[in-house]
Amino acid sequence: MTIRYERPFSHAAHWSRRMALIACLLFLAAGLSHRFGPLTTPHFLALALFSAGLAAVAALLAVIGLVQLWQVGARGGKAAFTALLLSLLPLGATGIFTLAYQQRPPLYDVTTDVAAPPRWLQEPAADQDWLPPRHAVTARDRAVQAAAYPGLAGRRYDGALDRVYQGVRKVAAAYGVTIAREEGLDNILTDLEDLVVPSGEVRPGADLLAEVPIPEARPLEMPLGPRVEGPNDVLLQGEWRSPVAGFRFDLVIRLREEAETTLVDMRAASRYGPHDLGLGDAFVEDYLKALDAELLGIAGG
Secondary structure: OOOOOOOOEOHHHHHHHHHHHHHHHHHHHHHHHHHHOOOOHHHHHHHHHHHHHHHHHHHHHHHHHHHHHHHHOOEOHHHHHHHHHHHHHHHHHHHHHHHHHHHOOOOOEEEOOOOOOOOOOOOOOOOOOOOOOOOOOOHHHHHHHHHHOOOOOOEEEOOOHHHHHHHHHHHHHHOOOEEEEEEOHHHHHHHHHHHOOOOOOOOOOOOHHHHOOOEEEOOOOOOOOOOOOOOOOEEEEEEEEOOOOOOEEEEEEEEEEEOOEEEEEEEEEEOOOOOOOOHHHHHHHHHHHHHHHHHHHHHHO
């Protein structure tokens, strides 16, 4: 008489694979719809948290299935291993967001000029849905930003306003920033008219290299008080989306002429939620570095 050993069946392992597949597909669909489609950030976060919850349950069932495989040789090892792999996406992404939320300061609005931030041409407004309501930015928030991001500062360029403006627009296009509103463009036209030299006339002692914009950090030793908006300022307001997750940010860039130099300040605010996960500071830093390279590159043209 032949004795056939029947391996037990692990229902936990097989259910874990089904749940992990649903969680992974849900997270992918929500992420793609948020990045490239009409899904708003509050709805994306809700779906992402739900898919992470499903993935966590699936991972727990997968662990149970692996334990049963070890103890009694239950079938379902492949299903449990597949479930763990599928759960990595929603759980890993949620873990990254959570880590950034805990490590970065609770700010949604950052600026290079904490004393007198560039003003909005149109105050950003968005339905926060289930997300916590956002309070108005206070002096304490600016102090927290100064302590958390001490290197976030504007730029001073030895260049004309019109040339710096062209560089700002070029870098904005390269970073996918959509400029929606502008103010003060008459100041640029005035500068261009002042720079016109009649045909055949060369200004004595003109040095072409002297007009190349050179980036300089704003001198901290100068006792500068808060700057009020001046009539010669140029303001550009637009929108930027983070490359991977597609979080929306409202931006404003301020150009100001001072003593034959041009100051550039920026302000970035997350459109949804009371926390920008540190993305605002990272974007402004990268943008200004790219602007430095763009304006310095004129010397080689």
